[in-house]
Amino acid sequence: MNTPYDIAVVGAGPAGATTAGILARKGFKTALIDRRSKIGVPIHCGELLPTISELYDIFPRSKRLQHLGNIPKIFVTNKTTRTQLISPQGHVVEFKFGTNIIDRTKYDQYLANQAFDAGCEIYLKSTVISRTTSNHLELRSKNGPTQIDAKIVVGADGPNSLISKTLGNSYTSPDRNLSPAINFIMSGVECDDNVVQMFFGKNIAPGGYTWIIPKGDSMANVGFGIRRCISNPETSLLNYLKHFIAKNKIAAPMLKRAKVESRVGAIIPVAGPVPITSSDNAILVGDAAGHVMASNGGGIPTALAGGSIAGHVIAAHLHRQVPLNAYDRIWKYEFGKELNTALSTLRIADSVMTSDSLTHVCMRLAGKQFLEPLIRCRLPAPVDFVSKTFVRAFNATVN
Numbered sequence: 001m002n003t004p005y006d007i008a009v010v011g012a013g014p015a016g017a018t019t020a021g022i023l024a025r026k027g028f029k030t031a032l033i034d035r036r037s038k039i040g041v042p043i044h045c046g047e048l049l050p051t052i053s054e055l056y057d058i059f060p061r062s063k064r065l066q067h068l069g070n071i072p073k074i075f076v077t078n079k080t081t082r083t084q085l086i087s088p089q090g091h092v093v094e095f096k097f098g099t100n101i102i103d104r105t106k107y108d109q110y111l112a113n114q115a116f117d118a119g120c121e122i123y124l125k126s127t128v129i130s131r132t133t134s135n136h137l138e139l140r141s142k143n144g145p146t147q148i149d150a151k152i153v154v155g156a157d158g159p160n161s162l163i164s165k166t167l168g169n170s171y172t173s174p175d176r177n178l179s180p181a182i183n184f185i186m187s188g189v190e191c192d193d194n195v196v197q198m199f200f201g202k203n204i205a206p207g208g209y210t211w212i213i214p215k216g217d218s219m220a221n222v223g224f225g226i227r228r229c230i231s232n233p234e235t236s237l238l239n240y241l242k243h244f245i246a247k248n249k250i251a252a253p254m255l256k257r258a259k260v261e262s263r264v265g266a267i268i269p270v271a272g273p274v275p276i277t278s279s280d281n282a283i284l285v286g287d288a289a290g291h292v293m294a295s296n297g298g299g300i301p302t303a304l305a306g307g308s309i310a311g312h313v314i315a316a317h318l319h320r321q322v323p324l325n326a327y328d329r330i331w332k333y334e335f336g337k338e339l340n341t342a343l344s345t346l347r348i349a350d351s352v353m354t355s356d357s358l359t360h361v362c363m364r365l366a367g368k369q370f371l372e373p374l375i376r377c378r379l380p381a382p383v384d385f386v387s388k389t390f391v392r393a394f395n396a397t398v399n
Contacts, residue, residue: 005031005121007314008137008150010128010163012039015286015303015310016156017111018068022311024118028318031148032112032120033139035127040108044266046183046213046221048196049300051079051098058376059301062334068304075107076100078216081194085371087363088201088356090250095372099196101215128157131166135281152314152324153282156307159269161288169274169284175228177271179208179297182237183223186258191220198296199224199248200363201356206231208297210244212251222255225268225297230354237265270294272343273336278324283310291331293338293377295345302335309334338377345374 009020012034020032055069078101085093126141135153139146155163171177191214199210207227214220245255273290285306292299309330316322352358
């Protein structure tokens with residue numbers, strides 16, 4: 001059966017559901033398509049969202065995030081006030097940083113239900129296997145092959161987005177640009193519920209970091225992301241994480257009685273925004289657009305903001321023929337600079353993360369004064385200068 005829609009949104013995460021909800025509420029015939037059997041399951045992230053004040057500090061030009069980031073309290077399982085960055089040898093840099101730890105399963109379902117209540121049609125267990133330039137979609141679904149036509153298609157289908165590929169995007173170096181990740185939900189964790197911890201080191205999480213994010217009630221997200229261009233190809237992701245849980249001198253005591261309640265793998269795009277995020281009849285949002293802070297893998301705020309921008313631009317396009325590339329101008333203004341800074345931060349880290357000794361010395365020398373701005377997507381000095389200074393400082397220390 002061929003069903004015509006004004007908009008077909010592929011992917012029901014925060015970006016896609018936000019887009020679909022806006023357009024359905026404006027009266028457009030909208031489809032929301034997701035390959036999972038249940039929205040929000042499994043969850044592929046640490047469930048951390050900065051507080052409203054932190055979002056304003058990080059993204060000062062995105063006024064919409066002050067509204068979108070105001071998550072209903074029912075979905076907040078814990079609040080943290082501090083973040084610790086921990087070097088390979090255990091040097092701790094701590095600073096104030098407010099976050100809400102959210103129940104992503106329930107929150108994702110809430111966003112999708114809002115779209116459904118507004119009239120959006122939801123296709124579950126449905127995978128888009130092809131898209132033509134005229135937005136004819138072929139789906140493989142629980143009810144057999146399905147065809148959908150739409151005036152506009154929104155790609156919210158993750159880092160390996162089929163919709164993105166049909167626009168001409170590709171990752172030429174996946175081992176460098178895509179970060180495989182594993183996340184455990186663990187019970188019986190003996191951690192400080194006020195503190196998010198991020199552990200760095202080639203033998204801990206090569207090319208990335210390992211996190212302990214407290215969910216409250218002795219529960220925590222314990223996971224990590226790496227990049228294969230730096231990691232040992234003979235070591236599996238699971239073995240890296242198990243070694244960290246059992247052997248890390250700071251983490252192991254907190255996790256010695258912990259039990260793994262669930263586990264999930266994911267891919268995180270860490271190459272910055274993809275080159276093409278809109279065409280004359282398609283838009284990319286969220287991970288599909290590369291709207292992830294490359295330095296820390298955070299993507300919920302930019303998913304919500306990008307989904308909101310996409311929804312309003314598409315509505316204006318269908319009402320008044322506003323060109324869809326207005327989407328590009330708006331997202332670049334609201335959070336493009338911060339995404340570029342996060343990518344620059346990752347490139348700085350690339351110059352030191354191949355060595356645990358260099359990583360430890362640079363983190364100790366940098367301290368709170370330098371590392372805290374990086375978490376907030378700001379560079380306190382020119383990138384090349386900082387990188388070269390760290391390398392010179394390390395050489396002076398070891399020689």
